[in-house]
Amino acid sequence: MTSEAALLPAGVGWTLLAAFSVLWIGLGIYWGRRNKSFEDHALAGRNIGLALGSATAAATWITSNTTMLAPQFALQLGIWGMLAYSTAAIGLLLFAPMAGRIRKLMPNGYTSGDFFRLRYGRVAWAVFLLFTLFYSLTWLVSMAMAGGILLNTLSGIPYAWGMSVILGVCVLYTMRGGLAAVIGTDFIQSLIIIVGIVVVGVAVLSHVPVEKIHANLAAERPALLDVLFPAAIMAIFNNLLFGLGEVFHNNVWWSRAFAFREGVAGKAFALGGLIWFPIPLAAGFVALASGALNVPVPAADMVGPLVVAEVLGEAGAIGIFIIVFCSLASSIDSLLAATADLMTEDVYRRMFRPAAHPETLKKIAQWVTLGLGLFTWAVCLPRIGTLATVLFFAGPLVGAMIWPIVTGLYWRRANTTGAVGGMLLGAGIGLFFYFAIGFYVASLIATAVSMIWVLACSALSKTRFDWALLREAE
Amino acid sequence: MPAIPAAAAAAAAAPPPSFSASAPLSSDTGYTRLDWNASGDVVVEQARKADLSDARTIYEGPNHALFLSGLGGGTYYFSLRDETGARSAPLKLTVSHQSLTQALFLTAIGFLVFIATVAVIFRGARDDQ
Structure with missing residues (x-):
């Protein structure tokens, strides 16, 4: 990203940042007031219904990448x-049919790590933990960095402040409210994002007809x-396979499969996928119109905001600021919660304190969330630009986990x-081809x-696994 | 002798615009980014001929970078011109797309892997009880 002029005055940016920060933290505290145990905190009491379930599936998947990388x-x-x-x-x-199977096989499960440990043993569990923590932490770091950079580009808010506020807000409401707060805020954030994207798409179409966009592309960018x-x-x-690997392995999705009310998970993930599907198409269309709009x-990575600001002026810049903030928050909070639960359940409880009290586990999960936030903040502060690209290394790692998970289920x-x-083997050979050919073949x-x-x-x-072994008692 | 405006004098004294890249560019994806150093507004021109005789303007303004994409295979030449008319040395870009055979082969593998994954999920555990 280059240092071109900001699209919004810094004062407007700070006002929006403050207003949404207060809203998310307030809702987090409100939704978290009933959490007593680790199960309440990590899985929202295993009682999430269809509306919230679909919204959280879609909203978590709408990251800053969807609104920024899809146009790119x-x-x-x-x-x-x-x-x-x-x-x-x-x-x-x-993942919709898989979620139903997961609920059936593991009624007392907490994390995707539980599955690897019980299904394949401790060596596979260790490899899984290594891969998933690499993926989750680089995703977290890349989004916090993207947050700071985007807020700086959109409104001139200094990078360190923008990154710190976004991360701090997400850490606070996730610590206080756990998964209930994450899912509740996701619901509101998904509505804001969807309305915003629809408005942007309609605005772009009203400014330039599809025929003109096509003619411009054919003449200037034929490939x-x-x-x-x-x-x-x-x-x-x-x-496609990168996406499958991300969803199939990560505790962000498994924790939701465990948290949804019985019979809801399959429908919620299917609806979430259908809600999500047109969003990158709309965001991508905005980018293809940039030439015809003379932008x-x-x-x-700045094509989305630039086109929106051109078409909608300052109102568009405010809209994209809110969409970006919601996209970032809805993903950072989910990753914080799911990774904290994974570390609490798979590392603290399973490795060190098997008999830990549920209330103690809840407190540990809150401290781990804070620790993750501080770690991410410390890594992001120097703003090492190339760090975000490390996320692409995760492509072969997550791709290599698809078949062990699917066949294991x-x-x-x-x-x-x-x-x-x-x-x-998959991760090693995939990484080799990442460098030999390019990022666009590594996961495949x-x-x-x-x-x-x-x-x-x-x-x-010759072995045949006994499914009953997955029904671990709490 | 008439007074020379300060901005014009500064522009006249500034070095001519120059591309940041010191060597010719190449791309196997049809996209690349041009970065340059200039003290004010510039005009970026694109040509297919080395002598720039078929040059056309692709950007005019104060930015210091331009992202290009969707370029077909071949050689392109770019040049910068600032407000005083000073020109940069031309920058050469060679676009040579990845092998289509390799791309189709990998796409076929991807399709097979995807279909096999879908089959395992929807076939379920019915024959494995």
């Missing part, structure tokens, strides 16, 4: 890039319309050798290698 994908890789980004919705749609654009067609399944783009013959080998190759290994190990396996 469209600007870089054209129509295919826009469609490639929207395939991440398939992660939620396919963006090319059906056989090599980098773009490679990105389609790579992005010069100094950096690909459905096949009794899936085994530890297959899971551990699939994760390590990692998933393919992991799949072949898991299939071979399952075919040769």
